[in-house]
Amino acid sequence: MKPLEIIRLHLFLFCRSNSALAFLVSCFFMAVFVAGSGVLLAEELGQAGRETSNTEAYPRFELDEVVVTSTPIQEPIKGIPRNVTVITSEDIEQAPSNDVVELLAREANVNLKSFFGHDKQAGIDIRGMGETSASNVIVMVDGFRLNPPDLAGVDFTSLSLEQIERIEIVRGAASVVYGDGAVGGVVNIITKKGKREPEARLYSAYGTDETFDERASYGGQVENFDFNINVTCYDSDGYRDNGFLEKKDAAARFGYDLNDYVRASLSASYHHDEYGLPGNVPIEDIDSRNRRKETDRPDDFGETIDRRFMGSLDTDLVEWGFFKINGAYRERDNDFILGYTPLKSKSNQTSKIDEETKSLDVKYVKEYGLWGLEHDFQAGLDYYQTDYISARIDQKRRHNSDVYSLGCFFTNRLSLSEDLTAHVGYRYNTYDGTFRVDDLERFGSVARWVNGDEFDENWHNSAYDIGAVYSLTHDTSFFASYATSFRIPNVDELALPGDDLEPQEGRHIDVGIRHRIEALAEVSLTLFHIEIEDEIFFDADKNVNRSFDKRTKRQGIEVDVKAYPTEALYLWGNYTYMTARFDEGDSFVPLVPRYQASVGIEWQVFDPLLLAVTGTFVGSRYDGNDLDNDTFAKIDAYEVFDVKLTYTHKDLKFFAGVNNIFDELYETLAFSESYFTMPTRSFYGGIEWVF
Numbered sequence: 168m169k170p171l172e173i174i175r176l177h178l179f180l181f182c183r184s185n186s187a188l189a190f191l192v193s194c195f196f197m198a199v200f201v202a203g204s205g206v207l208l209a210e211e212l213g214q215a216g217r218e219t220s221n222t223e224a225y226p227r228f229e230l231d232e233v234v235v236t237s238t239p240i241q242e243p244i245k246g247i248p249r250n251v252t253v254i255t256s257e258d259i260e261q262a263p264s265n266d267v268v269e270l271l272a273r274e275a276n277v278n279l280k281s282f283f284g285h286d287k288q289a290g291i292d293i294r295g296m297g298e299t300s301a302s303n304v305i306v307m308v309d310g311f312r313l314n315p316p317d318l319a320g321v322d323f324t325s326l327s328l329e330q331i332e333r334i335e336i337v338r339g340a341a342s343v344v345y346g347d348g349a350v351g352g353v354v355n356i357i358t359k360k361g362k363r364e365p366e367a368r369l370y371s372a373y374g375t376d377e378t379f380d381e382r383a384s385y386g387g388q389v390e391n392f393d394f395n396i397n398v399t400c401y402d403s404d405g406y407r408d409n410g411f412l413e414k415k416d417a418a419a420r421f422g423y424d425l426n427d428y429v430r431a432s433l434s435a436s437y438h439h440d441e442y443g444l445p446g447n448v449p450i451e452d453i454d455s456r457n458r459r460k461e462t463d464r465p466d467d468f469g470e471t472i473d474r475r476f477m478g479s480l481d482t483d484l485v486e487w488g489f490f491k492i493n494g495a496y497r498e499r500d501n502d503f504i505l506g507y508t509p510l511k512s513k514s515n516q517t518s519k520i521d522e523e524t525k526s527l528d529v530k531y532v533k534e535y536g537l538w539g540l541e542h543d544f545q546a547g548l549d550y551y552q553t554d555y556i557s558a559r560i561d562q563k564r565r566h567n568s569d570v571y572s573l574g575c576f577f578t579n580r581l582s583l584s585e586d587l588t589a590h591v592g593y594r595y596n597t598y599d600g601t602f603r604v605d606d607l608e609r610f611g612s613v614a615r616w617v618n619g620d621e622f623d624e625n626w627h628n629s630a631y632d633i634g635a636v637y638s639l640t641h642d643t644s645f646f647a648s649y650a651t652s653f654r655i656p657n658v659d660e661l662a663l664p665g666d667d668l669e670p671q672e673g674r675h676i677d678v679g680i681r682h683r684i685e686a687l688a689e690v691s692l693t694l695f696h697i698e699i700e701d702e703i704f705f706d707a708d709k710n711v712n713r714s715f716d717k718r719t720k721r722q723g724i725e726v727d728v729k730a731y732p733t734e735a736l737y738l739w740g741n742y743t744y745m746t747a748r749f750d751e752g753d754s755f756v757p758l759v760p761r762y763q764a765s766v767g768i769e770w771q772v773f774d775p776l777l778l779a780v781t782g783t784f785v786g787s788r789y790d791g792n793d794l795d796n797d798t799f800a801k802i803d804a805y806e807v808f809d810v811k812l813t814y815t816h817k818d819l820k821f822f823a824g825v826n827n828i829f830d831e832l833y834e835t836l837a838f839s840e841s842y843f844t845m846p847t848r849s850f851y852g853g854i855e856w857v858f
Contacts, residue, residue, distance in 0.1 A: 248634030263811030361393035372853030469503035805833030
């Protein structure tokens with residue numbers, strides 16, 4: 168059977184199939200087949216197919232995609248010794264994803280972790296970090312580190328899809344450039360800046376659970392000045408009782424070219440949200456469509472205000488290199504009530520988190536010639552200081568932290584020949600923190616905080632990496648790397664430390680291949696192996712944070728396929744097989760699936776009408792508190808499919824979508840058989856006007 172006949176047969180089977188899993192598996196293997204049969208497919212398409220081999224006609228191919236990775240160095244993916252994925256603004260517009268975490272979770276070895284079915288208190292896990300993924304995966308926005316100093320994780324609600332130009336996902340160790348916590352990977356988000364032609368966008372959507380999503384943006388360029396402004400409002404009752412989420416965001420980015428060599432930029436963002444905290448669902452209720460939505464915490468809620476400011480100065484010194492300096496300030500306030508009672512005023516039962524972070528980083532890049540070949544060198548210094556206070560009324564504890572981190576690093580890309588490049592890098596990092604735990608004690612009818620004793624922590628860490636990329640042809644490259652990583656305990660972990668708590672250190676090996684078959688398909692395959700010493704975890708039995716006395720190992724394979732059987736049909740798929748386990752014994756790391764896969768189809772049915780379908784399969788995982796793998800029930804595997812239909816008429820786009828088409832009952836998190844249920848089938852529709 169010829170390749171095009173297989174594609175036609177697959178589309179027919181999709182329409183007739185009653186099994187979502189069968190569709191998912193067949194989609195993936197069809198994409199692999201297309202990639203592996205590129206020569207035969209090229210013959211069937213004929214000379215016309217060869218004439219369209221220019222990848223500019225196929226913007227989703229990544230081999231020549233230039234990656235910034237939040238530094239001034241711009242390098243094509245095929246020259247990087249890591250598994251890297253780029254999500255462009257076009258990908259974002261076409262995808263049936265309504266927020267950033269949904270968008271990220273469809274990529275290879277990126278696993279969704281959601282408490283309440285929306286992007287508040289949701290996160291992503293790269294390469295099986297499990298419960299502590301919030302502290303082992305770094306998220307950057309225009310060079311600003313979005314990770315907070317505690318266990319709360321990145322607040323993705325403060326990021327609107329409307330403001331994002333591109334997202335770069337770098338899997339594996341990146342501690343040399345990004346420092347503490349760059350263990351599983353780094354997500355680098357670049358926001359839009361004003362283009363030469365001014366453009367305004369108005370977006371309005373309505374969906375299930377009384378969900379309203381309103382967005383507006385305007386950007387442009389006036390001589391040497393460019394700007395982009397975004398405003399979003401989102402309001403939803405949520406899938407669960409007391410699962411509401413209301414958020415408002417405003418962001419602005421300004422840039423000014425002083426001359427051909429100096430550019431100054433300033434960005435600011437404001438985020439405000441209010442949300443319900445419905446708590447968990449017992450295991451006996453998760454299979455009931457009604458009881459899985461209920462809550463025994465109808466009045467628990469939270470509120471967040473997050474303000475961020477960043478300024479940067481870029482200076483092109485021509486033959487002397489490129490110099491960049493970033494300064495940033497963040498103020499985050501989070502109030503919440505857990506265990507609300509009408510017997511007390513809200514003010515007397517509201518817990519508070521206050522964070523104030525200042526950061527500064529300087530980078531220098533120099534491209535130079537040697538032996539008739541091009542090389543580049545980068546050096547950098549980064550510093551941040553955080554004042555952090557967490558007053559937990561429900562725990563009668565207040566944690567005070569004042570932490571400092573200073574790091575310096577260098578990287579060098581050395582061209583050994585036209586086809587072979589070597590990468591080396593090193594970082595030295597110092598960390599100082601002062602901590603105090605206060606107790607809430609009652610004196611008669613008055614409750615007051617009683618200061619505890621201060622204690623200090625000081626650590627010095629280093630990281631290095633070496634890698635190589637060999638380009639067999641323009642369309643085929645091999646890569647390999649060895650790197651180390653480190654993670655320092657965060658302020659929540661240091662608030663309840665065990666005697667053995669200390670920074671964790673990791674060793675990472677990556678080996679892979681990238682290959683493109685003319686303008687038809689592109690495939691990448693990566694093998695990875697990770698070993699971590701002293702991995703930090705929460706010991707639920709002793710109620711302290713500790714370092715494992717056992718080494719943890721993670722190893723697996725990541726496969727990505729992208730294909731254009733015709734100009735009107737784009738297919739993509741990825742598959743991950745991974746084991747994450749303790750070195751001694753047979754137990755696996757909780758919350759880490761062994762199998763994971765995603766597929767997607769984008770079909771230009773006719774010129775103005777686009778159909779996009781995505782599907783994700785995630786294997787079963789052990790309960791978050793089941794370190795021995797024999798205490799609690801496993802979290803079931805799930806498969807979820809989404810579809811979106813977009814019709815474009817001049818400056819207007821009309822769209823409608825269905826999330827979780829097959830109405831799957833599933834969960835991404837559970838602790839001691841207390842589950843956090845995800846939404847069932849939901850609908851949405853709307854309009855976007857670009858002018």
